Amino acid sequence: MTSEIIVEAAAVSKRFGTRLAVDHLSLEIPAGVCFGLLGPNGAGKTTTLRMIYGVTRPSSGTIRVFGIDIARDPRAVRSRLGVTLQQNVLIEALSPEENLRVFGRYHLLREPELSRRVNQLLDFLELRSHERLPVRQLSGGFQRRLAIALSLMNQPELLILDEPTTGLDPAVRLALWSRVRDLTATGTTVLLTTHYMDEAQRLCDRVAIISGGKVIDEGAPAALIATHLAPETVELDCTPEEEPILLGGLALPLRRRLRVGRRVMIYLQDASSLVEQIRHRDQGDRREMVIRPANLEDVFLALTGTSLEGGQ
Numbered sequence: 001m002t003s004e005i006i007v008e009a010a011a012v013s014k015r016f017g018t019r020l021a022v023d024h025l026s027l028e029i030p031a032g033v034c035f036g037l038l039g040p041n042g043a044g045k046t047t048t049l050r051m052i053y054g055v056t057r058p059s060s061g062t063i064r065v066f067g068i069d070i071a072r073d074p075r076a077v078r079s080r081l082g083v084t085l086q087q088n089v090l091i092e093a094l095s096p097e098e099n100l101r102v103f104g105r106y107h108l109l110r111e112p113e114l115s116r117r118v119n120q121l122l123d124f125l126e127l128r129s130h131e132r133l134p135v136r137q138l139s140g141g142f143q144r145r146l147a148i149a150l151s152l153m154n155q156p157e158l159l160i161l162d163e164p165t166t167g168l169d170p171a172v173r174l175a176l177w178s179r180v181r182d183l184t185a186t187g188t189t190v191l192l193t194t195h196y197m198d199e200a201q202r203l204c205d206r207v208a209i210i211s212g213g214k215v216i217d218e219g220a221p222a223a224l225i226a227t228h229l230a231p232e233t234v235e236l237d238c239t240p241e242e243e244p245i246l247l248g249g250l251a252l253p254l255r256r257r258l259r260v261g262r263r264v265m266i267y268l269q270d271a272s273s274l275v276e277q278i279r280h281r282d283q284g285d286r287r288e289m290v291i292r293p294a295n296l297e298d299v300f301l302a303l304t305g306t307s308l309e310g311g312q
């Protein structure tokens with residue numbers, strides 16, 4: 001069961017006119033994991049998802065979901081998956097409960113199963129306190145939770161979430177992450193997109209880093225960090241002229257050094273002795289230094305030379 005592949009994309013490309021939005025993308029998503037497509041705006045994440053759930057046709061390449069070729073039999077696939085789009089699709093004049101009922105009937109659920117499922121989802125996504133208010137009066141966080149509840153109505157084996165937490169406040173994001181974990185713990189496979197490094201790192205079992213329509217690497221977050229960088233980072237403010245004085249010829253196994261403007265990041269196994277050596281060379285100057293764990297933002301920077309948030 002655990003070795004079952006739920007989504008298999010093989011050399012998938014999508015061209016819009018002269019623009020190659022997705023470029024020979026290959027992926028394998030095993031059953032029961034939370035899999036993240038991590039990349040900045042315009043990387044091709046939404047287009048990739050749309051091809052996986054069968055509303056956009058690849059220009060070339062093949063996609064199998066549950067072992068079924070999506071181009072050949074999209075209906076057989078769609079009944080087994082749930083999708084939450086980047087933009088919520090809700091009936092604004094109706095309450096969360098009514099939205100859920102409408103969607104349940106669309107999935108051909110009848111009483112008493114319909115009410116049972118609606119109540120389960122109102123509880124699961126903590127929508128009870130506002131279950132009877134019209135959707136247009138609800139906060140962004142409530143609307144997002146309702147959109148996710150709708151995509152769970154048919155008890156999908158694969159749940160697809162396009163930027164589930166973009167624009168939400170931290171407490172709502174944490175609550176949603178916990179719901180996603182509940183789903184994968186009970187065997188649902190989750191495929192999500194995000195441009196948030198922390199979301200990819202804390203929520204996803206595996207991540208494909210996407211830039212310019214290409215998968216530039218793929219793996220478990222910790223493994224990606226170990227492969228490209230090292231567990232610890234020392235971050236300091238230092239001009240290119242100061243760099244050889246502070247960091248030249250250090251007797252330490254540095255894995256990598258990256259610069260963004262005046263900021264230099266040094267990746268290594270153990271940061272403490274490096275900090276001591278820099279302090280020693282930097283006599284009198286109480287330079288700000290930050291020691292932190294290396295993260296997927298660093299990996300993205302190491303692989304592409306730009307930051308996820310758009311070159312800042």
Ligand SMILES: Nc1ncnc2c1ncn2[C@@H]1O[C@H](COP(=O)(O)OP(=O)(O)O)[C@@H](O)[C@H]1O
Pocket residue numbers: 016019021039040041042043044045046047048
């Ligand atoms: N329907 C479309 N027509 C033309 N270009 C598109 C269309 N959809 C997406 N694109 C382009 O494809 C690229 C990838 O877009 P998208 O998949 O939405 O990226 P992401 O979701 O990672 O932000 C972008 O340059 C976007 O402008």
Ligand SMILES: [Mg+2]
Pocket residue numbers: 045046047086162
């Ligand atoms: Mg998108």
